[in-house]
Amino acid sequence: MDRHQRLAILAEAAADDREHGLAKGRPGDPVGITKVRLPGGGCTNIMRIMQTNACSLACGYCPTFCGGKVKRTALGPEEVATTFMEAHRAGLAQGLFLTSGVPGKPVRAMDRMLAAVETLRRKEGYRGYVHVKLLPGAEAAQVEAAAQLANRVSINLEGPADSYVRRLARDKDFSGDLLPKLEMAGRLLRDGPQRGSTTTQFVVGPAGEKDREILGLVARLERQRLLHHAHFSAFQPVVGTPMEGEPSTPATREFRLYQAEHLLRQYGFDFEELPFDVDGNLPLDHDPKTAWALRHVEQFPLEVGRAPYELLLRVPGVGPKAALTLVRERRRSVFRGPEDLRRIGVDTVRAGYFLALRGRRLSPRLPAHQLRLLPHGRHLTQAAWKTPVPPCAFR
Numbered sequence: 113m114d115r116h117q118r119l120a121i122l123a124e125a126a127a128d129d130r131e132h133g134l135a136k137g138r139p140g141d142p143v144g145i146t147k148v149r150l151p152g153g154g155c156t157n158i159m160r161i162m163q164t165n166a167c168s169l170a171c172g173y174c175p176t177f178c179g180g181k182v183k184r185t186a187l188g189p190e191e192v193a194t195t196f197m198e199a200h201r202a203g204l205a206q207g208l209f210l211t212s213g214v215p216g217k218p219v220r221a222m223d224r225m226l227a228a229v230e231t232l233r234r235k236e237g238y239r240g241y242v243h244v245k246l247l248p249g250a251e252a253a254q255v256e257a258a259a260q261l262a263n264r265v266s267i268n269l270e271g272p273a274d275s276y277v278r279r280l281a282r283d284k285d286f287s288g289d290l291l292p293k294l295e296m297a298g299r300l301l302r303d304g305p306q307r308g309s310t311t312t313q314f315v316v317g318p319a320g321e322k323d324r325e326i327l328g329l330v331a332r333l334e335r336q337r338l339l340h341h342a343h344f345s346a347f348q349p350v351v352g353t354p355m356e357g358e359p360s361t362p363a364t365r366e367f368r369l370y371q372a373e374h375l376l377r378q379y380g381f382d383f384e385e386l387p388f389d390v391d392g393n394l395p396l397d398h399d400p401k402t403a404w405a406l407r408h409v410e411q412f413p414l415e416v417g418r419a420p421y422e423l424l425l426r427v428p429g430v431g432p433k434a435a436l437t438l439v440r441e442r443r444r445s446v447f448r449g450p451e452d453l454r455r456i457g458v459d460t461v462r463a464g465y466f467l468a469l470r471g472r473r474l475s476p477r478l479p480a481h482q483l484r485l486l487p488h489g490r491h492l493t494q495a496a497w498k499t500p501v502p503p504c505a506f507r
């Protein structure tokens with residue numbers, strides 16, 4: 113097989129990873145290139161390559177596992193560097209995400225990945241974005257080398273504790289390998305001279321872990337600045353894999369985990385505030401911010417003209433950008449009605465019950481879909497809708 117045929121196979125294998133976009137490339141896209149959104153807006157193109165899809169491990173959810181019926185191939189370190197630089201020079205890729213299967217000794221496979229990135233940095237003089245996935249079993253010196261060479265380093269934790277990871281991937285060692293390696297990479301990138309960050313990924317569902325356990329670990333790592341953010345992958349059984357008979361996990365659960373992680377990272381929520389149900393999972397029927405607000409209705413409405421930024425962020429339908437614009441604009445102009453708030457990005461249907469303008473709620477009642485979700489015993493009576501608006505708790 114020539115290099116481009118091998119690239120097609122390895123790019124397809126790398127597309128299963130959640131890092132850098134949830135979707136595989138669209139038909140017609142150059143091989144291995146994924147368009148990703150940037151945090152501040154706009155898009156960039158990342159080339160995702162699995163250096164080899166040969167693997168001797170038996171992760172139960174993975175089509176590339178040792179018993180999988182897939183065509184196995186590999187790119188050498190020089191070939192990875194050449195392939196990426198060709199795409200980069202043609203303006204097709206502005207960054208590289210490099211992962212690999214583990215054929216035989218992990219240390220050897222990891223060395224080949226590091227050699228590819230070293231070639232890019234030293235021989236090709238490439239200074240741009242590189243993300244290296246650490247392999248299970250990588251040595252401490254390899255973690256250090258990855259932290260020096262790459263802008264982002266990740267290792268998939270898969271689950272939040274040993275028992276779950278054993279169920280998912282019998283060869284992986286959560287507390288003896290994956291977690292300490294992620295923490296080590298996090299410390300090196302947090303405290304060292306190089307600017308970089310770490311990410312990780314969880315397989316959600318088949319091992320029986322709870323959202324509370326996943327997010328508890330994520331919150332601790334993010335609080336210690338050992339982790340930039342986490343990815344969550346709702347389990348989907350793949351025919352021919354050891355876990356093909358397990359039920360799939362609803363995509364909504366994955367979406368709620370992402371929303372809750374955003375509350376921790378971007379909305380100032382503490383882990384203890386996340387609105388888990390008694391079973392330890394997030395409610396599926398509503399986003400976690402709305403679920404939290406409905407459990408704290410006594411704290412609303414917030415007066416638009418005075419509420420601090422940190423509290424506006426807690427209103428359903430108000431994102432960081434809208435909250436910031438609101439705080440800036442109210443210094444120089446007056447918000448007269450919902451249309452003024454809509455203009456700056458507030459979703460007034462979701463936010464209406466939680467915001468007040470000059471003492472009057474924007475909307476006297478919750479939309480039906482939010483009303484259904486009031487915690488048990490807290491249904492507001494018709495009379496309650498008609499009572500005067502209570503003074504804003506934060507005025």
Ligand code: SF4
Pocket residue numbers: 167168169170171174175176177178212213214281
């Ligand atoms: S290490 Fe596990 S997840 Fe990675 S390719 Fe091998 S079987 Fe798949």
